[in-house]
Amino acid sequence: MKRPVVQGCCLWISGYVLAMYTELPWLTWMTSALLLAALVIIYALRLPGRQALGALLLVVIAYGYYQGTDQRNISALPLAQQGQIKDAGSEVTLLGRFASPVTIDGDKASFTMEAASVRFQDTDAFPLGGESVQVSLRLMEQAQQAVASGWRRGDALTLTGTLRSPSPASNFGGFDYRRYLRLHHTHWLLSAKGVDQAQVQPAAARFSVAQLLRWNDELRAALSRRMDGIFPASQAGFMKSMLIGLTDDLDPDRFQQFSELGLTHILAISGLNIAVFLGVCIWLMRRFRMAKETYLLICMCLLPFYVLITGASPSIVRAGLMSMIALYAARRGGMKDVLHILAIAAWGMLLWNPYFLLDVSFQLSFLVTLGLILGVQRVTDLIKPYLTSPTLRNTLAITLVSQSVSFPVSIYYFNQFSLFSWLANAVLVPVISMIVFPAGLVALTLGLIYMPLGRSIGWLISWLNEAIFWITDKLQQLPYVKMIWPTPSxxxxxxxxxxxxxxxxxxxxxxxxxxxxxxxxxxxxxxxxxxxxxxxxxxxxxxxxxxxxxxxxxTPDRFLRNGLVQFIDVGQGDAILIRTPYGRQLLIDGGGTLSFRKAGEEWKNRKDPYEVGRKLLVPLLKKRGVHSLDLVVLTHEDADHSGGLQAVFEQIPVKQFLFNGTFKSGGSMTTMFTTLLQKKVPLLPAHVGDWIEIDPQTKLQILYPLENIETHVEIVKEQNARSVVFLLDMQGTRWLFTGDMEKESEATVLAYLHEHPDLVGGSSTTNHKIDVLKVAHHGSKTSTTPEWLAFWNPTAAVISVGAMNTYGHPSPEIIDHLLNVKAGVFRTDQMGEIQMEVRKDGIFTRLKGFN
Structure with missing residues (x-):
């Protein structure tokens, strides 16, 4: 059998994959142990057909190992207490210790706690056995930042706050935070306010794994502070990510730019870092005339510490394990098959943590490495007749192989690909890997010895970084090169x-x-x-x-001829994506994150705050293959409807923009309209009676506002009463979208429609029945009157509203009004995203739910 370790690793991964998509409760760790013993006996007795039977058993053993691990990944909290917590949370006191460094970002301190026990109000404490809990602590004063930053991994902690279950994905294809934390063996979130809720006792200085990790945290923090002094502020985060794997200070916009160009692997610590580290160590030890066996052993011992210092991500762990195996083989003069080394590293990591198989860093690292091992030399030989330069051949082969191998995984997770990605990789990767990275290490090393010397090297590197950023800026700005791909099956x-x-x-x-x-x-x-x-x-x-x-x-849905209306759950706000029968894409509002910052509270601002458009809406649009938006409708300019659109306009092409013809003064609206003008997007002020034909089976008809805006744009602060209201006629169905219109606006529209019955068909006494009503203002009692509902008589009503919002939306009074007209009520706070598909035989509804 050729390469048995490689084949065994592939069979093991196959067992994991089967366990992810199927379930056999009887296959557990015990079953796998018994089958493993049977496998050993079969090979020991050299039974006929042992290879085929052994392969099958290995797959089943892996299946049981994964399923056994997954079955044990549960909370130690009793089920009765889990039911008590539910989604609303419960006030508890946790006793335990810090299990991670404390990250301070504005008014938020976050860390992982290793909880020994939990005590509910008026109850005894329940043991948790060191279960991991993710903590978010809101800082009430700026001075509390210094207090929280003094906490260290391993310190004893007693913390009082609200314990709740992580939120699952509330949109189809959306980020599932509950699943993400579960894959990291975390089942609970604790939120608290103020450092006075925490009682911290510094840990005693004694050698242990926790103390080793604490020293590592302090070393990484010290290196980070030193790099702040060596490199310019605008580049320090970039260099920290590349040199020590610290991404906290990395500019989110720069990361987004590198992601769009397929250059994120530059920012990840991987084989390149290991190669340079080993190269420097071996070069120095050779200068001291050490024996080969000695310096190889020293390098093997140093590698685990280097992996820890650089963050121990799956990619660097993979590179570190492969290097340690290769160094051991070189020292013993044994195995030199790189595929075997790769398989051993993968198998070891998957035995340690089966969930690594679901990690994008693990997948890309091993796939690209496998591709480079198998493909680069062969592709180089194939293109040899066409290119005479060995450097160009190798560069082209590496780029072609790595891009081809990583493409499906990249679009699966990031849903984008730049046509110039190959060029960016071919040009920039050699420069960064051969010049910037080694020079950065030199600058950091010299800066640890003598800061002015390190700063001078850092200043020289900054010029090259500026050139690199200029190139990436230009590549990103080129039109028609950025492709959006839906998540592949x-x-x-x-x-x-x-x-x-x-x-x-x-x-x-x-x-x-x-x-x-x-x-x-x-x-x-x-x-x-x-x-x-x-x-x-x-x-x-x-x-x-x-x-x-x-x-x-x-374009997997190119030939679909059904309309689809998707009420996306963006919390307290509106965002509705419509795909027409001919594949046109419409977006109505974009959600938004409300901010209540006051003057003097700038310290609360976060480096990478949660923003609905960038974190939720744009990723969902990309996952669904929205290459461009044929029409964006902004019903009005309040933040919960407009805030997320800035990210949409920056990342997705928009052909037309329909709005209410007013302007709400403020920085966000100024930025949004400036972006629209720069991108030369046609601006269409809405006026009653206007209609827009989207495709042969879809048209949009404006019902409000009544004012005709032609010569100027009026500045309006209170926007609800000026919401754009329109009917959508799609494939024989009628949909009414209302923004945040109020009772007075409803009365005005009804009066106008009675005077102009032809506008929506029929006479003034006709019941103008619609299929679906988007309930105004998140179900507030300031709109959706009985007269409004009696006129339209909707079959179904959708309320886009945030769970546990502070406004009390939707009002019970409005729910009663809807039930009185026998409308089916759908709510995003209870049902998650609501998708309604228009087929020939009616409208079919699909709910995400919160399972």
């Missing part, structure tokens, strides 16, 4: 890799044919004669099939 990914391997095989055979003039022979079992097939024809057909696969992946 697992069968699509399998087909992609299958066709990619087959194309390489045919290309390789075609290359052999050119050299030796040997055509491909196909053996048909129903024919006695073998037929020669021109490999170029087979290769061309396969490439055509590959392009067809890419086209299908880019």
């Amino acid at each position: 697992l069968p699509w990914i399998v087909c992609y890799y299958g066709l990619l391997v087959f194309i390489y095989f045919l290309w390789y055979r075609s290359h052999q044919t050119l050299e030796h003039e040997l055509p491909i022979q196909l053996d048909y079992t129903n024919s006695k004669n073998k037929r020669n097939v021109n490999p170029k024809i087979v290769l061309s057909l396969t490439c055509a099939g590959f392009l067809l696969l890419l086209w299908i992946g880019y």
Whole structure:
């Protein structure tokens, strides 16, 4: 058997994958242990057919190992107390210790707590056995930042706050925070206000794993502070991410830019860092004339500490394990098969933590490394006749292989790809890896010895970084090069890799044919004669099939002829995405995050605050393959409807923008309209009677506002009463969207419609029935009067409202009004995202829920 470790690792991963998508409760750790013993016996007795049976058993053993691990990943809190907590939370006191460094961001301190016990009000304490709890502590005064920053990993902690379960995904395809924390063995969140809720006792100085990690935290913090002095403030976060894996100070906009260009691997600590570290260590020890066996052993011992210092992400752990195995093999003069080394590293990590298989860093690191091992030399040989320069050949081969191998995983997680990604990688990666990174290490080392010397090197590096940032800025600004890809399905990914391997095989055979003039022979079992097939024809057909696969992946719903209205859960706000029967995309409002900052509270501002548009709405649009928006409608300019649109306009092309014709003064609105003007998006003020034809089966008709804005834009502070109200006629169904209109606006619209009955069809006495009503103002009692509902008589009503909002929305009075007209009521706070699909036989509703 060739490469048994590699084959065993592949079988082990197959067992994990099966366990993720199926469930066999009887397969546990105990079952796997018994099967493992049977496997050992089968090979010890050298039974016939042992290879096939062994492969099957190995898959089943891996299945049981994963499922056993997953079954034990539960909270130690009794079920009765879990039911008591629910989503609203419960006041508790936790006793335990800090299990991570404390991160301070504005008025928020966050860390992980290792909880020994939990005590509810008026009850005894329940043991938790060191269960991990994610803590978010709100700082009430600026002086509390210094207090919280003095807490260290391992310190004893007693903390009182509200314990609740993490929120699951409330939108289809949205980020599932509950699942994310569970994969990190965390089941609870604790929120508290003020450092006075915490009683901290410094840990005793004694050697332990916790103390080792504490020293590591302090070393990383010291290196971070030193780098703040070495590099310019605008570049310190970039250099920290690249040198020591510290991303807290990385500019979110810079990270987004690198992500769009496919350069995020530059910011991740991986094999490059290990290679440079080992290169420097070996070079120094050789200068001291150490024996080979000695310096290889020293490097093996130093690597774990280097992995810790750089953050111990899956990518650096992979590189560290592979390097340690390779150093050991070199010291013993043993195994030199890189594939075996890769398989051992992967197998070891997956045994330590099966959830690594679901980590994007793990997936990309191993996939790209595997591709480089198997493909670079072969691709270099294939392109050798076309390029004479060895440097260009190697650069092109590395770029081509890494981009091709990582593409499906990249679009699965990030949903974007730049057509210039290959160029950015080919040009910038060598510069950063060969110059910026080594020079950064030199600057940091010299800065630890003598700060002015390190700062002078850092100043030289800053010039090169500025050039790199200038190039990335220009590449990002180029039109028509950024592609948005919907999240691909697992069968699509399998087909992609299958066709990619087959194309390489045919290309390789075609290359052999050119050299030796040997055509491909196909053996048909129903024919006695073998037929020669021109490999170029087979290769061309396969490439055509590959392009067809890419086209299908880019627009999987191209031939769907059903309309889809998606009421996205953005909390307390509105965001509605509509896909028409002909694939047009409309977005109505964009949600937003309300801010109540006062003068003098600038210290509360966070470096990377939660913003609905950037964190929720734009990722969802990309996941659903929204390449561009044919029309964006802003019903009015309050923050809970407009705040998220800035990120949309920055990242997704928009063809038209419809608004109420007014302007609400403020920095956010000024920025938004400036962005629209810079991107030359047509601005359409809404006026009653206007209609817009979206496609042959969809049209939009404006019912409000009544004012005709032609010569100027009025400045209006109170926007609710000026909300754009319109009817959407799609595939024979009628939808009414109302923004945050109020009772007075409803009365004005009804009066106008009675005077102009032809506007919506029928006479003034006709019941103008609609299929779906978007309830105004999140169900506030300031709108949705009985007269309004009697006129429209909706079959269904949707309320977009945030869970546990402070306004008491929706009002019980409004719910009663809706039930009185026998309308089905759908609420995003209780049901999550609400999707309504228009088919030939009616409207079908799909609810996300909070399971």
